[in-house]
Amino acid sequence: MQFRDLKAQYKKHKLEIDTAIQEVITNANFIGGKEVIELEKELSEFVGAKYCVTCANGTEAMTLAMMAWDIKEGDAVFIPDFTFFSTGEVVSLKGATPVFVDVDRETFNIDTVKLETTIIKTIEEGKLTPKVIIPVDLFGLPSNYFEINRIAKKYDLFVLEDSAQGFGGNINGKSACSFGDVATTSFFPAKPLGCYGDGGAIFTNDDRIAELIKSFRVHGKGINKYDNVRIGVNSRLDTIQAAILKVKLRAFIEHELEDVNRVYQLYNERLAGIVEIPFIPEGYYSSFAQYTIKLKNKEQRKILQTKLKENGIPSMIYYVKPMHKQEAFSYLEFDERDFVITNELCDKVLSLPMHPYLSEEEINTVCDVIIGFIE
Ligand SMILES: *Cc1c(COP(=O)(O)O)cnc(C)c1O
Numbered sequence: 001m002q003f004r005d006l007k008a009q010y011k012k013h014k015l016e017i018d019t020a021i022q023e024v025i026t027n028a029n030f031i032g033g034k035e036v037i038e039l040e041k042e043l044s045e046f047v048g049a050k051y052c053v054t055c056a057n058g059t060e061a062m063t064l065a066m067m068a069w070d071i072k073e074g075d076a077v078f079i080p081d082f083t084f085f086s087t088g089e090v091v092s093l094k095g096a097t098p099v100f101v102d103v104d105r106e107t108f109n110i111d112t113v114k115l116e117t118t119i120i121k122t123i124e125e126g127k128l129t130p131k132v133i134i135p136v137d138l139f140g141l142p143s144n145y146f147e148i149n150r151i152a153k154k155y156d157l158f159v160l161e162d163s164a165q166g167f168g169g170n171i172n173g174k175s176a177c178s179f180g181d182v183a184t185t186s187f188f189p190a191k192p193l194g195c196y197g198d199g200g201a202i203f204t205n206d207d208r209i210a211e212l213i214k215s216f217r218v219h220g221k222g223i224n225k226y227d228n229v230r231i232g233v234n235s236r237l238d239t240i241q242a243a244i245l246k247v248k249l250r251a252f253i254e255h256e257l258e259d260v261n262r263v264y265q266l267y268n269e270r271l272a273g274i275v276e277i278p279f280i281p282e283g284y285y286s287s288f289a290q291y292t293i294k295l296k297n298k299e300q301r302k303i304l305q306t307k308l309k310e311n312g313i314p315s316m317i318y319y320v321k322p323m324h325k326q327e328a329f330s331y332l333e334f335d336e337r338d339f340v341i342t343n344e345l346c347d348k349v350l351s352l353p354m355h356p357y358l359s360e361e362e363i364n365t366v367c368d369v370i371i372g373f374i375e
Pocket of ligand 1: 058059060083084086188
């Protein structure tokens with residue numbers, strides 16, 4: 001069994017994918033080919049954002065947003081403590097200070113009450129200037145943008161929606177990647193919408209920010225790439241990846257999103273009451289980058305993981321370590337009491353095989369092992 005079965009996906013869409021790749025090779029427009037422009041248009045339409053700017057990966061997408069807002073030393077950027085390293089890394093890379101906030105135990109996303117108290121505390125201390133909130137749509141579930149956007153407005157902060165795992169989700173029909181002032185996603189192969197290498201995208205409705213990001217991504221270009229008006233980077237999505245993504249986006253919309261939610265339902269039916277299953281609030285729709293259960297404690301999780309492995313079932317721990325415990329952030333000062341929930345989750349969470357091509361038989365195999373073990 002595969003944790004995320006990219007081979008099954010390729011098998012189903014092989015002809016279209018092979019044709020798309022071959023066409024790019026035949027045309028030899030490897031950088032900035034027509035597929036890149038077409039993909040950006042399709043992505044912005046799907047998300048409901050005015051602009052989509054593709055780039056090299058999800059981390060660079062966030063860095064480009066930081067550059068466009070000129071985030072620098074002395075600025076505070078609020079991010080969830082329970083996320084992939086990238087979310088904090090881009091903040092420190094620009095010389096700003098990541099301020100970690102505990103998450104909600106049920107949704108795994110940033111705790112909006114603690115977010116506001118942390119912002120107030122940062123203002124009162126007076127050492128840093130609050131600038132940005134980076135909510136993460138963890139495991140496919142959009143964050144609570146009603147609250148986040150209210151708080152952002154109140155304290156005059158930008159919102160950067162890190163939807164690397166959230167592409168395809170929505171709240172009452174409004175798509176992930178449309179909530180922040182800027183939103184970013186990743187096309188890393190194992191993400192909900194993945195390419196065959198690295199890739200990423202930025203979404204915004206802001207004309208000025210979109211122009212700036214387009215410039216920053218190609219060496220701070222002015223009229224063209226040999227007219228350089230600012231210091232930028234080289235961060236493009238290549239044409240082959242765009243061509244692959246065009247095919248995969250179609251599959252994603254036509255059946256993958258529904259299929260992955262069907263897998264979620266089947267898991268839930270069998271695991272409810274046995275272990276703690278994922279919580280999707282009313283009106284929210286997840287693209288299920290992960291299906292994550294909670295065990296009683298670290299020991300129980302360890303034994304279950306071994307049992308699953310013995311039965312040929314892969315499982316993963318996202319995440320073993322909270323952000324504030326990463327060595328790279330050891331230069332920052334924390335109060336351990338501020339991260340009670342994240343510390344607990346790191347000991348209890350376990351992600352099970354999850355992808356649109358998981359069969360009912362495979363789901364039952366996973367559930368049989370878990371049920372047999374717990375009972
Ligand atoms: C994967 C991921 C990223 C980074 O994306 P890359 O394309 O790998 O650079 C950022 N944030 C989160 C939450 C992620 O899961």
